[in-house]
């Protein structure tokens with residue numbers, strides 16, 4: 001018997017000027033099934049909480065509970081499952097795999113992991129999608145981007161929605177690589193967004209103090225701002241909290257960036273509290289990933 005899904009309450013910043021314009025964005029690193037079971041070495045998470053047969057429904061439960069209109073995912077190594085399950089509740093999605101996913105080197109894997117972007121069909125229709133393998137110093141890296149131009153069926157507005165997962169691990173070189181990946185990401189987004197408001201979600205594998213965060217928020221081409229900062233003055237206190245054999249990790253690595261001055265940010269979902277998580281942190285029976293979803297309600301401002 002599973003405990004109830006660990007749920008959270010929104011922090012409401014303001015009411016939308018026009019409720020019809022508001023839509024919901026979710027950013028989530030869902031934890032690859034193969035990596036979660038074989039690579040992460042989550043010492044406090046019972047193995048049975050990671051079994052795909054149960055965990056997969058928890059993943060869908062988290063998404064359906066918050067019912068985002070735009071859903072940006074990373075570490076997806078069961079896209080067909082997400083597509084089928086989310087398809088039955090009104091979503092369509094696009095997937096792009098990493099060229100040399102670490103998953104494929106693990107026995108019994110379910111294929112490469114990658115990024116996936118879903119949208120709720122009732123609210124958005126797909127105009128087109130683009131994908132990219134991120135380049136660093138002109139050479140392809142193992143990180144990818146999925147971009148979708150989506151048209152709001154209610155308002156006719158088009159948005160450019162993007163999901164990515166930058167290079168993991170710490171060190172000066174890796175921090176520099178992430179910053180270069182951020183620049184490549186921005187130029188890719190710029191080349192496809194046109195004048196549309198932009199939503200860039202991802203697991204950037206970087207704290208706000210890292211160069212890539214400044215690259216994203218201060219380069220100015222395109223001009224982006226963090227949704228959580230716009231709403232509350234600060235990023236989430238943490239977006240991942242886990243205990244591995246190598247130790248405890250509690251960090252802010254995931255973000256929702258929006259075109260500056262194009263959106264009002266009306267509510268945000270804070271991470272689960274330390275008390276909610278308990279000593280074992282995440283993942284657990286109550287929460288299926290080591291990263292927490294970021295969810296925000298936004299409206300496009302009149303231009």
Ligand code: NDP
Nearest residue numbers: 029035039040075100101102105142166167168169203205
């Ligand atoms: P990344 O460094 O970006 O990491 C890939 C994944 O590993 C991410 O999903 C990341 O999750 C996760 N990860 C990061 N730190 C840890 C950790 N301490 N424990 C467990 N998982 C972690 O890798 P690349 O995409 O650049 O791919 C290169 C990797 O592929 C190499 O690191 C290598 O391990 C693997 N590889 C293996 C080969 C083999 O023969 N075994 C051959 C070629 C590649 P998150 O973002 O949530 O931190």
Ligand code: CA
Nearest residue numbers: 031032035075
């Ligand atoms: Ca991971």
